[in-house]
Amino acid sequence: MPGVARVHGTERNTHETRPPPPPHSPQPQQASGAAAGRASPPHRPILLGSSRRVLMGVEPAQPTPAAAAATTAEQAQDLIDAARYDDLEDVVTLFSAGVSLDSKDSQGRTALHMASANGHLAVVEYLIQNGANVNATNLEKNTPLHWACLNGHIEVIKALISAGASVSALNSHEKTPMDEAVTKGKMDVIDAIGAAVAQAELDGVTVS
Numbered sequence: 001m002p003g004v005a006r007v008h009g010t011e012r013n014t015h016e017t018r019p020p021p022p023p024h025s026p027q028p029q030q031a032s033g034a035a036a037g038r039a040s041p042p043h044r045p046i047l048l049g050s051s052r053r054v055l056m057g058v059e060p061a062q063p064t065p066a067a068a069a070a071t072t073a074e075q076a077q078d079l080i081d082a083a084r085y086d087d088l089e090d091v092v093t094l095f096s097a098g099v100s101l102d103s104k105d106s107q108g109r110t111a112l113h114m115a116s117a118n119g120h121l122a123v124v125e126y127l128i129q130n131g132a133n134v135n136a137t138n139l140e141k142n143t144p145l146h147w148a149c150l151n152g153h154i155e156v157i158k159a160l161i162s163a164g165a166s167v168s169a170l171n172s173h174e175k176t177p178m179d180e181a182v183t184k185g186k187m188d189v190i191d192a193i194g195a196a197v198a199q200a201e202l203d204g205v206t207v208s
Contacts, residue, residue, distance in 0.1 A: 071098070071099050071100045071103050075094065075097075075099045075103070076099065076100070076103030076104065076105065077105055078090070078094055078099070079091065079094045079095070079099050079101070079103055079111050080103065080105050080109060080110065080111050080113075080114055081114075082094060082111070082123075083111035083112070083114040083115040083120065083123050083127070084111075084114035084115070084117075084118060086115075086118070086120040086122075086123060087123075088122050088123050088126060091111065091123055091126060091127070092126070095130060101127055101130060101131060101132040102132060102133050102136060104136075104138075107138055107139055108137065108138035108139040108140075109138045110132065110133070110136045110138075110144070111123075111127055111132065112124065112127045112128075112132045112133070112134065112136060112144045113136065113138060113142070113143075113144050113147060115127060115144075115156075116144035116145070116147050116148040116153065116156050116160065117144075117147035117148065117150075117151055117153075118151070118153075119148075119151065119153035119155075119156055120156075121153075121155050121156055121159065124144075124156050124159050124160070125159055128159060128160075128163045134160055134163045134164055134165040135164070135165060135166050135169060137169075137171075140171055140172040140173070141169070141170065141171040141172045142171045143165065143166065143169050143171075143177065144160055144165065145157065145160045145161070145165040145166070145167065145169070145177040146169070146171055146175070146176075146177045146180055148160060148177070149177040149178065149180045149181040149186070149189050149193070150180040150181065150183075150184060152181075152184070152186050152188070152189050154188065154189065154192045157177075157189065157192050157193060157196060158192065158195075158196045158199075161193065161196035161197060161200050161205075161207060162196065162199065162200050162203065162205060163205075164200075164205055164206065164207070165177075166207075166208045167193060167197060167207060167208070168208055169208075177193070178190060178193055181193070
């Protein structure tokens with residue numbers, strides 16, 4: 001998969017030490033708007049400071065349906081770039097300003113695709129908690145779980161499955177998220193999927 005904002009750039013396949021990109025994903029585009037000046041690499045560690053406090057304690061203003069509907073392509077790209085670069089503060093700011101969390105770029109990728117592909121758990125949790133679609137698909141029908149499994153992000157996989165992500169969704173190459181893990185020989189991911197599904201069912205979450 002050619003690059004996801006760190007997915008195939010990966011989405012994680014650009015340079016430095018980034019893991020291989022999810023299958024069949026296009027090269028990431030240049031960041032635009034508010035995210036354009038970010039110099040951070042696509043793999044910064046999860047923020048534990050002010051960004052984490054935002055996640056834990058501050059409720060952003062909820063955007064109105066009209067505001068979400070008015071999301072522009074530039075705003076959508078800013079949100080997707082913020083998620084890709086683990087910039088939780090920008091994600092919160094953009095959502096509070098009315099940008100839809102399910103906004104897509106030209107390749108059909110959402111903020112949750114990017115955060116999942118790159119293992120940004122705090123951003124993933126925030127997006128899920130605020131209603132992002134865990135089963136959103138890009139142009140090649142990959143879900144955020146496909147990319148999280150491909151890149152071996154165990155904690156993100158658990159978060160997605162516990163929120164109802166489908167483990168049987170097929171992408172355009174007829175592969176499920178688990179198939180992607182098998183392709184890369186990631187046995188720990190396969191075990192994690194099984195454990196996460198079992199826990200989700202115990203918690204009353206329907207897993208498809």
